[in-house]
Amino acid sequence: MTGSPFLDSLRWLGDSAHWTGPGGIPLRTLEHLGYTALGVLVAALLAVPIGLYVGHSGRGKGVAVAAAGAARALPTLGLVTLFALLVGIGLTAPLLSFVILAIPSLLAGAYSAVESAEPATVDAARAQGMTEWQILTRVELPLGMPLLVGGFRGATVQVVATAMLAAYVGSGGLGRYIFQGLGSQNYPQMIAGSLLVIALALVLDLTLLLAQRLTAPPGVRAS
Amino acid sequence: MIGFENVRKEYPGGTLAVQDFSLEIASHESVVLVGTSGSGKTTLMRMINRMVDPTSGRVHIDGDDVTSLDPVQLRRSIGYVMQASGLLPHRTVLDNITTVPVLRGTAKREARTHAHELMEIVGLDAALAERYPSQLSGGQQQRVGVARGLAADPNILLMDEPFGAVDPIVRAELQRELQHLQRDLRKTIVFVTHDIDEAFLLGDRVAILRPGGIIAQVGTPQEILADPADDFVSSFVGADRGARTLHVERVDGRDVVVDADGRPAGVLAASGDRSAGEGAADGRTRERSS
Ligand SMILES: Nc1ncnc2c1ncn2[C@@H]1O[C@H](COP(=O)(O)OP(=O)(O)OP(=O)(O)O)[C@@H](O)[C@H]1O
Ligand SMILES: [Mg+2]
Numbered sequence: 001m002t003g004s005p006f007l008d009s010l011r012w013l014g015d016s017a018h019w020t021g022p023g024g025i026p027l028r029t030l031e032h033l034g035y036t037a038l039g040v041l042v043a044a045l046l047a048v049p050i051g052l053y054v055g056h057s058g059r060g061k062g063v064a065v066a067a068a069g070a071a072r073a074l075p076t077l078g079l080v081t082l083f084a085l086l087v088g089i090g091l092t093a094p095l096l097s098f099v100i101l102a103i104p105s106l107l108a109g110a111y112s113a114v115e116s117a118e119p120a121t122v123d124a125a126r127a128q129g130m131t132e133w134q135i136l137t138r139v140e141l142p143l144g145m146p147l148l149v150g151g152f153r154g155a156t157v158q159v160v161a162t163a164m165l166a167a168y169v170g171s172g173g174l175g176r177y178i179f180q181g182l183g184s185q186n187y188p189q190m191i192a193g194s195l196l197v198i199a200l201a202l203v204l205d206l207t208l209l210l211a212q213r214l215t216a217p218p219g220v221r222a223s
Numbered sequence: 224m225i226g227f228e229n230v231r232k233e234y235p236g237g238t239l240a241v242q243d244f245s246l247e248i249a250s251h252e253s254v255v256l257v258g259t260s261g262s263g264k265t266t267l268m269r270m271i272n273r274m275v276d277p278t279s280g281r282v283h284i285d286g287d288d289v290t291s292l293d294p295v296q297l298r299r300s301i302g303y304v305m306q307a308s309g310l311l312p313h314r315t316v317l318d319n320i321t322t323v324p325v326l327r328g329t330a331k332r333e334a335r336t337h338a339h340e341l342m343e344i345v346g347l348d349a350a351l352a353e354r355y356p357s358q359l360s361g362g363q364q365q366r367v368g369v370a371r372g373l374a375a376d377p378n379i380l381l382m383d384e385p386f387g388a389v390d391p392i393v394r395a396e397l398q399r400e401l402q403h404l405q406r407d408l409r410k411t412i413v414f415v416t417h418d419i420d421e422a423f424l425l426g427d428r429v430a431i432l433r434p435g436g437i438i439a440q441v442g443t444p445q446e447i448l449a450d451p452a453d454d455f456v457s458s459f460v461g462a463d464r465g466a467r468t469l470h471v472e473r474v475d476g477r478d479v480v481v482d483a484d485g486r487p488a489g490v491l492a493a494s495g496d497r498s499a500g501e502g503a504a505d506g507r508t509r510e511r512s513s
Contacts (some may be wrong), residue, residue: 124309127274128322128371129299142313217313219355 001124009195010190018192023176025196032173032200033223035091036160039098047103048119051110055144056136064111068104076101076162084169094110094166101162103157109151113144145215153208160201174200225411227380230280232436234268240266241436244280245267250378252272252411253405255422256305257459258432260441263469264415265306267436268381271413272301284379291496302372306383312358316342316367322374326470334374341370346396353382374406382414385421386421386442406447423448431456 012018025126044050054064076097083093117140125139126132141148164175180186225248232241241263248254256264269275270282282289286502302323310319320341321334326492342349345366347388365388372380386394398421405412405425416422422429423444430441431453440452448467451457461467468483471491476492 089489118312120307120309121311124313125306127269127272127298127303127305127309129295129326130322134326138323139311139313168291219314219357220312 005187008189012188012192013180013195018209028172028174028176029196029200031171032160032163032175032197033117035098035163035166035173036156036204038094039159039163040102040152040155041094043099043102044082044106046099046108047108048151051107051151052114052136052141054107055111055114056132056140061111064107068107072102072104074100077165077168080165082189089170091166091171093169094163095167098156098159098163101166102159105154105158106151109148109154113151114140115213116144116147142217143220145217146212149208149212149215153205155210156208157201157205160204161197224248224285225413226271226281226283227267228283230267230270230277230282230436232263232270232275233278237268241277244436244438246430246438246441248413250285250411250444251409252409252427253414253425255414255416255426255429255431256432257419257422259434260417262432262434263436264432265383268383268413268415271379271381272298272303274298298354299323300377300379302375302377302380302410304365304368304372304380304382304385306363306387308356308368310364310367310371312356315353315355316347316359319356319367320370320374322371322407327375330422340368341373342367344373344400345370346393346400362393365389366393366397376408377412380410380412382412382415384415384463387417394421401425423460431459 010120013025021027050064054060079097079100080094080135083096087093087096106171121143122135122139125135130138164171166173167175174193174196177196178190181188181190181193225388225497227244230241230244231239233239244263244267246254255290256267257374258264262383266329270277273286273289273292276290284292284297311322311425314322314449316336317335321329321331322337324334325331339349339352342352343389347363347366347370351359351363356367361365369382372382372385386397389397391508401412401423404410414422414425416425417432426444428441429447431447439459440447440456447456448462451460451462456462466484468489469480471478472481473479480488480491482488489502
């Protein structure tokens with residue numbers, strides 16, 4: 001080992017032995033992505049319909065904003081620990097925390113997406129005889145899609161960065177390297193794990209940024 | 224037939240937009256509402272398609288209280304040209320025009336073919352079909368709005384200042400086109416404008432409104448011009464300015480019609496069998512020689 005843990009961590013990453021097998025980087029990355037996707041999707045199933053309803057009807061906005069703010073204020077590590085104590089070691093506790101972590105961004109993304117449509121445009125759509133559902137799906141959502149995707153982006157980046165906590169209560173993911181390294185004072189491995197999480201977060205962030213660009217409604221930004 | 228019975232509209236916040244409005248509009252009739260800004264014209268118009276529900280009173284169409292009708296079906300059955308075009312920004316011109324027919328289940332291709340015809344009728348270049356509203360001028364947007372209002376071939380057509388943003392030449396064309404449509408298709412039209420000349424041109428009857436939706440006078444253009452109910456109506460139709468009192472003066476051998484202020488309003492058509500072209504040429508010669 002050289003004196004620089006950073007260079008050692010790069011060396012650790014370059015070691016082909018770390019890229020194969022059940023504890024290898026590809027599999028751990030997939031686990032990590034899986035936790036993230038699961039957390040964000042479950043949160044989306046809850047938060048997006050509520051956000052769309054709040055955005056379209058304007059009802060319950062105060063409650064939604066307060067709930068999102070409260071959820072944001074919860075410390076995730078504390079939640080994971082608390083849930084682990086309640087439901088035991090395993091995937092349930094961290095997943096529950098990820099869901100709670102993802103909800104505020106998704107909720108805000110969904111209602112701001114719907115709210116972003118000009119009232120005059122919504123009024124015109126209604127005046128032409130669209131049902132409320134058609135107004136939501138054919139006018140408000142297409143116009144606000146980048147904001148909704150933005151909600152997914154915020155939620156995903158937060159969860160992917162936090163998903164290492166799954167390993168804290170005995171599950172897999174890239175957090176394994178970090179917590180294992182912490183236990184065995186293997187700092188190069190810890191740093192390597194962190195670098196992998198950072199890289200994954202950046203990739204996801206950029207992918208969803210691209211998706212935001214691609215879902216921008218035609219005609220609105222065209223000039 | 225559209226009927227308003229003692230309709231009142233108070234908006235949340237306390238604005239009394241319409242106090243007590245009653246009017247019957249016969250089938251196939253065109254009625255034009257004119258009045259100062261804020262006199263409740265848009266409010267009244269939107270009561271017909273239930274975009275506004277009256278605080279009290281009743282609006283009925285062919286005997287049915289509109290509140291007993293499904294608002295979505297009602298709106299699809301009524302053409303509505305909105306005051307501020309109201310186009311969907313993320314849909315092309317063609318998709319905007321076909322909105323209502325498609326909602327009503329017309330096949331997309333058929334709707335698009337018809338939309339192309341409507342674009343021609345309202346004087347929109349076919350090249351604009353795939354543009355988005357943000358890529359159109361205000362006048363072009365308004366014409367798309369008119370085409371959209373006509374697209375489902377509704378029996379009732381609500382037009383809220385539909386020609387406000389188009390230039391006088393196009394406006395005259397659109398007015399003529401609307402007159403043709405009205406003659407051929409006999410729709411029931413409720414039309415809002417600030418332009419009293421447009422009102423007299425397009426309305427079988429004209430209702431002049433004061434603030435609060437109070438009818439100052441309703442009648443045929445002839446009735447209103449011949450016998451303005453009061454000073455408000457007189458000033459509205461320009462009778463007080465003498466704009467409606469015309470007389471003939473002879474200028475350079477031609478009969479020029481001037482109003483009470485001496486402003487020329489036009490030239491009397493030449494009698495006899497001279498064609499207009501010759502008359503115009505004649506006029507130019509005289510101009511040059513004078
Ligand atoms: N949604 C609303 N909420 C509250 N007040 C409203 C609303 N819509 C209209 N009003 C008010 O009601 C009155 C009548 O408005 P309306 O739009 O019917 O007038 P209008 O005759 O169409 O005016 P304009 O010629 O400027 O279009 C105005 O004082 C207006 O401010
Ligand atoms: Mg108006």
